[in-house]
Amino acid sequence: MAPTGWLGLTSLGTVHTAISLIAVAAGLAALFRCKEITMRTGLGRLFVWTTVLTCLTGFGIFQHSGFGKPHALGIITLAALAVGALAGRGLFFGKWARYVEAIAFSASFLFHWIPAFTETLTRLPLGAPLLPNADAPELKAITGVLLVLYLIGVGLQIRRLRGGTGGISPAPVRAGS
Template sequence: MLGLTPLGAIHTAISLVAVAAGAMAFFRDKEILARSTLGKVYVVTTILTCLTGFGIFQHGGFGKPHVLGIITLLALLLAAVAGRTQLLGRASPYVETVSYSATFLFHLIPAITETSTRLPLGAPLLANAEAPELKVATGVLLVLFLIGATLQVRRLHSRNAALAGALVAPAL
């Protein structure tokens, strides 16, 4: 199926669940909330996607996809630390939100690469993962991520400012 190994097929299925959960979380909550059911599904399937990805060597040995998996796991760890502790002080909710959003970006990069180099069957859109069009697509994804992260940070800042204002409002 599409030139996938059995592990590759499992990896792809898990990653599709992660992307769907992440997209639904963004649509519903405007962010990935690790404490929500969607967020938990997203985090677990993202971890499984990374772990299964380490066993896939379609393009030779250890490479860029494996590095991206390590970076994704580190971003998940950073998000978890920021969400569960105050180690990062007032920046914690911002770091948590942007880190989870970055992991979603990290899903989309290989998704676009693998899809465009495998489909349509027999005549893929792009010849290989080094095609210049993929660099453009990655750049567009990065710009969209930066716009989304900026909007998320602004929304968190507004919410935190409103909460702080409610706490210091004088009693009548």
């Protein structure tokens, strides 16, 4: 096991956590200011690229000596980001592009919160964490609440997009879309 430092994290874990905190802050700011995460805003681009970096640095963390659920979540997150970026450019999804973009980028935002709660609650307070491990039933309940919040958030975004309100212009429509 690698030597640990701040909060029991390796150097890579510390960098990974710092980058993920920037991504979460950018995602929150984008959702509150722009009502969506999109590559058409600086906050959206910051969220997407720091989320990519979060995933890539996460692939180097092997807390349990091999590929695990967090690595699978990183792959799923990268796929959601790719779908969101393609949709945001008006590729492949035609008139549904803005909805797909909202769903995909919001999913990648949700995916930050699952390991955030897991790592925080199984590490802190130091020496006596609130939960014993990542399989604690409380984490399943938290994930359920996060899913409901995601569905509410996506529903609000879709409603806003359908109503044509908001200051963000629609994705460009490509020929043949």
